[in-house]
Amino acid sequence: MHNFLANLLFGLASAPSRGAALACAALLAAACSDSRILPPTPAGSTGSAAAAGAIAVHLSETSTDPEFNQLQNAFARSNPGYDISWLPGVIECETHVSPQLFFIQAGEGTVSLAKSDSGAVTHYDYSVGDLLPIRPGHKLQFDPPADLLGFTVPEELPGDLPPSIRPDWDPAITDTPGGCATESGAYRRILLTWRHEVGPFVFHALNAHRVRVQDSFTHYHPREGGFDELYLVQEAQTGARLLVGDDLAPFLDPEGVTAAQASSMLREIPVRKGDLIYLPRGVVHRGLGGILAQVISVPGFVPDSELAVDDQLRSINERLGLTGAAALPVHSSARPGQQAPAAPPRVELERLPDRLRFTVNGELFTEYRLTGRFPAFFPVRNPAGQDMTRAFPFEERANENQDHPHHRSLWFAHGDMNGVDFWHDESTVINQRRLLDSGSDGERAFFTGANTWVDGKGRLICTDERRVTAFAQGTAWGLDFDITLTASGAGLVIGDTKEGTCAIRLAPGLVADEGARLINSAGQEGSAVWGQRSPWLLTTGTLAGKKAAVAILDHPDNPRYPTTWHARTYGLLAANPFGLSAFDKQPTGAGALRLKAGESVRFQYRFLFFEGHPEAAHIGR
Secondary structure (H helix, E strand, O other), rough: OHHHHHHHHHHHHOOOOOOOOHHHHHHOOOOOEEEEEEEEEEOOOOHHHHHHEEEEEEEEOOOOOOHHHHHHHHHHHHHOEEEEEEEEEEEEEEEEOOOOOEEEEEEOEEEEEOOOOOOEEEEEOOOOOOOEEOOOOOEEEEEEEEEEEEOOOOOOOOOOOOOOOOOOOOOOOOOOOOOOOOOOOHHHHOOOOOOOOOOOOOOOOOOEEEEEEEEEOOOEEEOOOEEEEEEEEEEEEEOOEEEEEOOOHHHOOOOHHHHHHOOOOOOEEOOOOOOOEEEEOEEEEEEEEEEEEEEEEEOOOOOOOEEEOOOHHHHHHHHHOHEEEEEEOOOOOOOOOOOOOOOOEEEEEEOOOOOEEEEEEEEEEEEEEEOOOOOEEEEEEEOOOOEEEOOOEEEEEEEOOOOOOOOEEEEEEEOOEEOOOOOOOOOOOOEEEEEEEEEOOOOOEEEEEEEEEOOOOOEEEEEEEEEEEEOOOOOOEEEEEEEEEEEOOOOEOOOOOOOEEEEEEHHHHHOHOOEEEEEOOOOHHHHHHHHOEEEEOOOEEEOEEEEEEEEEEEOOOOOOOOOEEEOOOOEEEEEOOOOOOHHHOOOOOOOEEEOOOOOOEEEEEEEEEEOOOOOOHOOOO
């Protein structure tokens, strides 16, 4: 029995009867299936790590699989003192012997950490991607059960290592060599770079970072002074794959490679969610096609130890005249002095426990925050990385007004829904009950959520289904907001009030009172746009010395198009087709919209966040 599993099972002897049998069975089910093993390194190569070659297995809920055992044994031979195990359906685990680190591969809920030395018990949320260190004498309990990839490590964990590490995405992190370590940003939470005496990794015995691999350089880690690497795949797009070369020798001596040898230098491993891929030192590899993986390095990431070989591959192709299907695949980067063609922006969605995150080429665009009285987007950025909305009440920043705390960055709410004020009233709640759908085709990413509108007494006023689509378009990043409101059993009156509806609160540099320019399609500017009908509004300003702009467009199919605008020069812009008594001086109630029980009404809006100033005449196009 491997040390890792023995270590965990030893702790189960004192586990409470509740779930003990299930926990034991789950821990014994260290398994995988549908394994894909590449042949070992050809004869003539040296080094125990290279002899293992690249090994790929698909993790599952079945019992121990011999192919996973092969990966486990190869990893242990290459890294004395370490062990690795796959543990699906874990309810609880305890260790008395060696420190371990667990990577959450499946499950979402609450984990309890019990410390035998102090008797303290702490609870925190867990979800896919989290890293949980556990020390001797500590016990973890999962509700519901979780699937774990675990590592036994031969060194004590750092004293200030948090009990739960959640890897946040940082746009500074790339899938190119040398792009996996940073000293700033959200990424420091997984790398723990605040302890410089420990190093820019979890600690010297193991590095872990969550990386999006779209098209990495072809590279390897040296056998001397390098590190082994494992990809724990948590998402993979259709066509995702790794190219690997088990035999390093021809990459180091490209002049001696023949055409026959070139055809077998690289092999392809298809990649899908749930794969675990072991890449020992000396194995050449390149990731392609969209992979989100925990990239785990043992015995820790070593700077300047990711050595690229694309130039060697290119030289082999040129010397042997290899073209088309016969050519060795080479990263699309240009030669020195040449400019590589720009790739189209890639828009992706990441689902997190309390938010949905949109990124463009790996850079944060916006997060749809599900906590609070109603969902809202924060932060919201343009292609230059500038924050386009006010941070308050999510964050307190200098030079920001803190009026109107219900102005939550970018949101949808209304001040009169059957007489209930969802705009101001803190007792009301708009809550996403279900995420119906989500996905990305590369150019756009989207989600669809089902929401309930509940008043302060717990009564259901209405429901909505909203689909949000993110995209990149020229010098702008955009959101299409598509919402369908449905009346509950009592029917629905969307009341005549200026307090609503599809709204944004701008960052100070985009506010008319601070010198920005606010204009509508008729050329009206500043305070003159309030209450006017227009298919769009545009505000142009300056953020941190750089030009930026926001446009909001009403859809031609919306009721009462073009909409009237509740737009203030202090920074609130809201499309509101209902407040006609205030905007048009019509009789009270003239702007109300009435729905019978079960009837629906649909609204669509587009938000564009620009780097630079667009031409106002082009907005409507």
